[in-house]
Amino acid sequence: MGEVSRGARALVVCPDIRGISYDLDTESRLAEAEGLALAIGIVVADSFTLPVRQVRPNLLFGAGQVENIRIACEQEQAELVVVDGALSPIQQRNLEEKLGRKVIDRTGLILEIFGERAATAEGRLQVELAHLDYQQSRLVRSWTHLERQRGGFGFLGGPGETQIEADRRMIRQRMGRLRKELEQVRKTRGLHRERRERAPWPVIALVGYTNAGKSTLFNRLTGAEVMAEDLLFATLDPTMRAIALPGVEKAILSDTVGFISDLPTQLVAAFRATLEEVTAADVICHVRDMSNPSSDAQKKQVLQVLADLGVVDGQGETTRIPIVEAWNKLDLLGSEDRAELLEVAAAEDDIVAISALTGEGLENLLARLDSLLTSAARTYELELAAGDGRRLAWLHQHGNVLADEAKGDTGKRRIVVKLSEKDFGRYQSL
Template identity: 80%
Template sequence: MGEVSRGARALVVCPDIRGMAYDLDAESRLEEAEGLALAIGIVVADSFVLPVRDVKPNLLFGSGQVENIRIACEQNEAELVVVDGALSPIQQRNLEDKLARKVIDRTGLILEIFGERAATAEGRLQVELAHLDYQQSRLVRSWTHLERQRGGFGFLGGPGETQIEADRRMIRQRMARLRKELEQVRKTRGLHRERRERAPWPVVALVGYTNAGKSTLFNRLTGAEVMAEDLLFATLDPTMRAIALPGVEKAILSDTVGFISDLPTQLVAAFRATLEEVTAADLICHVRDISNPSADAQKAQVLNVLRDLDVISSEDGTEAIPILEVWNKWDLLDEGTAEELGGLAQASDDVVALSALSGEGVPQFLERVGEILTSQATVRQFELPASDGRRIAWLHAHGDILEEEALEEGAKGPMRRFTVRLNPKELGQFESL
């Protein structure tokens, strides 16, 4: 089979297996699969849902369906077949033999995207670990990425140096080394988190389904040039920037990787550390593409992930961290839908409607974020010796000083009284000085 690369023409097939529970309906899954293919630069020549009544262990599809896929490939000049589901190594190998084309399944496709998008050392470690886990049973395929430093892991780059007799022990050793490196990264992240917890600035995390518009909103708020294309998985590594908010001198805004339905288990485990960033947030902004017909199903997916991270208690649904829903892509709604949803958004303190692209509703969003972050602030009075320059400077730098007055001289010399508004985090930091 010839080399397949970006710009390759592909046939996208979405198997709809009878009796299997899916998070989204078949058409939505097909649309998502097309989005995944486009995200890696593949040209979708044709796509369709294929009902599967009985899974064939050696091919997944029936022989007649495989022949139909082959004919569709010929008609559309497709050199690649993307199967939106998990294929066993045997199924993948047999399909490639029958179709005389490269075949890639959902996990392989997502790994390819992750490999290309991962921008930091941590992201690359996570992707490589997930890739090796996936490849352990597919040693007939190329794994030359062990010697390669560029993004992407070679699924689409042709067979390369295929290592039929590749040493499994070498892969296991490499995985063990990667896990050690990742553990070190996690410890470092933990230290960074502790440092942020000691810092006075609240952390606001943007989360949401992939392609909901998080990076576009992040760019609008910070002026940062984070990749914000209309692609699935445009962001893989959390990006942080400082922003000013009403009533909050400084906050840290964090943009995270998008969630997706049926994320393969290898990837969930490998990307856990990236999502752990969310657990250190003071506020989570759940960005939703409110114009998407599957918006409710996507919301359920995101909430499930947040439950897994213990951000939401699975028993009673209470939130350990406040969550503000951001209904994005408002500009794409028709007038009737906008009117109906607008009433719902206005009736809730936990929802803000906006368009990250046009900027409509963004000032109201910032106002609401500021309100939530300052809602737990209390006004306290402190009497400090005028000579206690360190603590006085800290109050001026981090608190909202409402009043400052000189008092009569005490045992420690001249005294000053400060009336200051502090949130619980700031109060704890001040008291530990």
């Protein structure tokens, strides 16, 4: 059945299973499923929701529904069926046989996107690990030589070992190697984080639901050319750039992978290291697409991921790292909605209304981020040797120096300076 090819015409089917509580409404789920397909270059020939009163273990859908899907494929000349849900290996195989077409579920589709978009060595390792995890349960579908015996001698098993056993063992071995490599990557990232914490620059992490406009905002603030297409999962690897703020000479802005509802468990585990960047941030900027009717449900998903990372509590009410909400896409709102949104944002300290595309509201956002980075400053009275120009310059550059005077003939200087706790720690390590 080959891999998913760009330009393939597809039918997108969104099962609405009775008894399951979905985070997004049916219309939003269908739109998101279409977005996932478009993100990998698939042409959506048609899309629809199918109510599933009772899950069929062998097909998911009822026989009549499967026949309707087959007819729709014929009419729309679709060579691929995307099912926006999790299919068991047996369901996937049986649907492919009944429909005579390749069938891909939500997990497989997201894996395809991740495989295409991962740009760094770490991203590629994570994607391969997730792919293998997904694949090992589907060898029953992927291989046609399952019961052939592997004879002779060699690395991959002696006589009598079936091909599927050997293939599974190969996958397990490869996954073991990948996990070791990823662990090394995590340690390296930890070292980089420690180095950044000693460095004199605070970190602002952009987070948000996929397609909320994080990369557009990142590009607007930094002038960087990060991929910012109107596609789900346009960014898969954290990208970091320096920006200047009114009271902070330099801050590091970090763009992260977009969050999504029902992210397959293989991917949550595989992308843990990527999201770990968020836990080292000084401030989190949560970018929200306020033109999306499901914005509140998307916020809930983002807070759930942040709770999993230990950044906020389970309800999202208390947070270990300050969070600013950037209410994005003002340019897409009608005049009434826009006026209402601006009024609500103006009344809240932790909300700023913006358009990353036009630049509207960005000065307010930068001022708010700056305020959070400098608000926790305390006043310290320090004593420096008169010739310690390096530390003196650092304090003037990164703190608000209130007094700087010689202490008589002692050869020392008295410095009174406002510094954040983190900056004071950095100063002590100089």
